[in-house]
Amino acid sequence: MTVGTVEIIQGLLLAFAVVVILMPAYIRFLRFLGMGKRIREEGPESHQTKAGTPTLGGLLVIGVVLGLFFLLKGGLPPGGIIAPIATLVLVGGLGAFDDYLNAKTGEGISARQKMLWLVVVAAVAAYQIQNTYAIESIAVPFIGTVMIHPALYIVFAAFAIIAAANGVNITDGLDGLAGGTLVFAFVAFVFVALLNVPTQPNLAVLCALIVGSLLGFLWFNVHPAQVYMGDSGSLALGATLAVTALITGQILILPLVGLVFVIETLSVVLQVAYYKMTRGRRIFRMSPLHHHYELAGWDEEKITLRFWIVGIIAGLIGVTLFLAAINRLS
Secondary structure, eight states, X not given: OOHHHHHHHHHHHXXXXXXXXXXXXHHHHHHHHTOBOOOOTTSOGGGGGGXXXXXXXXXXXXXXXXHHHHHXXXXXXSSSOHHHHHHHHHHHHHHHHHHHHHHHHSOOSOHHHHHHHHHHHHHHHHHHXXXXXXXXXXXXXXXXXXXXXXXXXXXXXXXXXXXXXXXHHHHTTSTTHHHHHHHHHHHHHHHHHHHSSSOOHHHHHHHXXXXXXXXXXXXXHSSSOSSOOHHHHHHHHXXXXXXXXXXXXXXXXXXXXXXXXXXXXXXXXXXXXXXXXXXXXXSSSSSSHHHHHHHTTOOHHHHHHHHHXXXXXXXXXXXXXXXXXXXXXX
């Protein structure tokens, strides 16, 4: 076992322990601040019982990840780790502000303002990644390396970051659903970072800390949830997942590794498009897809566990495609 592997395992376990220890007091603090979740009236009726459950749990996850990363590394190490850390901070800050406004007024940041901030952060992150790594090609499964113009790469990378952030945010609608699916996605990229050529140990440690923190969060977020992730977690972790995929050069396996997020997003897009084209008809009982199964009579735990299973299988297939590409090049 390499020193890097030991550090990854220790970081994961430490992050889990810290979140589990801090979360009860943090939940009480959120209740004191009045940071209770407001439930949309147009959502499933069964969700109304969840009103008032503390939200903003993602902020603790981000804080633990960043604190432990700097502690383990003794500061900000070289090696292209700035983009994911900056993404966590900037998008997490946006989400936290949105969660705060939603809890206090019932209305968060407008969709236009939120998208504008995401576009700015995504564009800066995409430029920083391209500038740091001088990326002129991307790895395409079953094909190999394909050349891409730097400007086109920046546009593509920014789109990927925005799409991933919104995909996770859309998925975050059932207890434990987004958090568990993110765990499997980041585990996949721990392996990608460790086995990549060249290896990216700092990125692997960051991903492991996120996994550990999310596992600690899930201890309190599985049904019935005691705390919710909120936009502070879903937007930030989704964007960071995309940045991680970009840094490893494996952005095209992200739609597979994050298959649940893709399916959930597509269900919303299809529902809205079909509704407009047919003037009121629907494909699903309700979108995103997890609400469709809720209204079909599935228990919340059953939906979450089955989506987790899909996430595990998708992550395994994504890592397998990555390994196949590595073996082809070696």
